[in-house]
Amino acid sequence: MTDVMSTRRRIAEELQVSATFDAAEEIERRVVFLADRLVDTGLTTLVLGISGGVDSTTAGRLCQLAAERARAAGHPAVFVAMRLPYGVQADEHHAQTALEFIRPDRLLTVDVKPAADAALDALVAGGLTFRDAAQQDFVLGNIKARQRMIAQYAVAGAAGGLVVGTDHAAEAVTGFFTKHGDGAADLVPLTGLTKRRVRALAAALGAPAELVGKAPTADLESLAPGKLDEDALGLAYEHIDDYLEGREVPAEVEAALVERYRSTEHKRQLPVAP
Numbered sequence: 001m002t003d004v005m006s007t008r009r010r011i012a013e014e015l016q017v018s019a020t021f022d023a024a025e026e027i028e029r030r031v032v033f034l035a036d037r038l039v040d041t042g043l044t045t046l047v048l049g050i051s052g053g054v055d056s057t058t059a060g061r062l063c064q065l066a067a068e069r070a071r072a073a074g075h076p077a078v079f080v081a082m083r084l085p086y087g088v089q090a091d092e093h094h095a096q097t098a099l100e101f102i103r104p105d106r107l108l109t110v111d112v113k114p115a116a117d118a119a120l121d122a123l124v125a126g127g128l129t130f131r132d133a134a135q136q137d138f139v140l141g142n143i144k145a146r147q148r149m150i151a152q153y154a155v156a157g158a159a160g161g162l163v164v165g166t167d168h169a170a171e172a173v174t175g176f177f178t179k180h181g182d183g184a185a186d187l188v189p190l191t192g193l194t195k196r197r198v199r200a201l202a203a204a205l206g207a208p209a210e211l212v213g214k215a216p217t218a219d220l221e222s223l224a225p226g227k228l229d230e231d232a233l234g235l236a237y238e239h240i241d242d243y244l245e246g247r248e249v250p251a252e253v254e255a256a257l258v259e260r261y262r263s264t265e266h267k268r269q270l271p272v273a274p
């Protein structure tokens with residue numbers, strides 16, 4: 001096997017991408033996983049932010065099905081979906097469509113703007129300076145993601161809950177998440193899925209087509225609302241998925257992915273220790 005092929009195999013294996021895929025089987029396996037974690041930990045609540053994107057739509061429905069499964073087995077389980085907009089969200093209608101599809105047991109809405117803006121203001125008052133407005137906006141974007149993490153952990157702490165994350169193989173390979181922001185969670189039920197496989201789960205769960213096919217956005221930058229992940233990354237999810245599923249991709253895509261995987265290793269590991 002060439003070095004390039006063995007590197008690709010190793011990365012796909014480390015990210016738990018399976019060689020074969022059946023959407024119905026994956027849904028069942030992941031619902032059972034979530035329900036078992038509730039029962040085994042003795043905790044009663046799953047907590048997850050619903051953005052209107054396909055990842056949280058899929059994970060949210062899995063959470064609701066798992067809570068219902070645990071209840072049917074006699075465990076007092078609840079799924080708490082959270083809307084966590086930063087002020088007014090441009091695609092709020094997608095978030096509402098997602099909630100109608102998920103039908104969560106409970107919904108909690110927390111605007112993260114006051115807390116995120118206050119954190120930035122306090123940092124600036126404390127003497128932090130930025131290279132330019134774009135850098136400040138980028139840093140604020142990561143504060144927004146971490147503020148969402150704080151809100152979800154507050155609910156988990158109060159309710160005896162577990163925070164659910166939406167990380168999957170196509171995001172993990174590029175490290176395209178905020179460390180200790182959306183990257184922080186107790187359970188990650190989408191692990192190992194490529195983006196097209198997340199979409200396949202969403203479709204098999206019966207999610208509306210506009211969400212199944214929705215273009216991914218982190219939507220963290222106020223200066224570039226709804227900026228597409230693919231523009232930010234300079235990579236197409238089709239290529240990322242092909243790479244992870246062992247299909248041919250252009251050499252420059254392969255090189256870019258290997259480099260991103262290497263440079264973001266710290267995001268997939270526990271803090272570095274001596």
Ligand SMILES: Nc1ncnc2c1ncn2[C@@H]1O[C@H](COP(=O)(O)OP(=O)(O)OC[C@H]2O[C@@H]([n+]3cccc(C(=O)O)c3)[C@H](O)[C@@H]2O)[C@@H](O)[C@H]1O
Pocket residue numbers: 141142145171175176177178179180181182217218219220229232266272
């Ligand atoms: N080698 C190393 N070993 C240990 N730690 C290292 C490190 N290099 C940086 N670090 C630490 O990591 C930090 C950088 O990581 P981080 O704070 O995450 O910041 P960073 O990776 O710069 O930014 C997060 C990226 O993820 C994207 N994102 C975020 C949230 C959601 C989504 C989405 O798809 O929805 C996407 C966002 O648009 C942005 O491009 C550094 O400030 C430093 O503290």
Ligand SMILES: Nc1ncnc2c1ncn2[C@@H]1O[C@H](COP(=O)(O)OP(=O)(O)OP(=O)(O)O)[C@@H](O)[C@H]1O
Pocket residue numbers: 048049050051052053054055056057082083084085086089148166182214215216217218219
């Ligand atoms: N406005 C928001 N309200 C609630 N949760 C959010 C919001 N923005 C992000 N999140 C949380 O952060 C996670 C990471 O965002 P990310 O953009 O990767 O996923 P997504 O929006 O569900 O799907 P996609 O990647 O296709 O846009 C979301 O799955 C969701 O749990």
Ligand SMILES: [Mg+2]
Pocket residue numbers: 051053216217218219
């Ligand atoms: Mg999104």
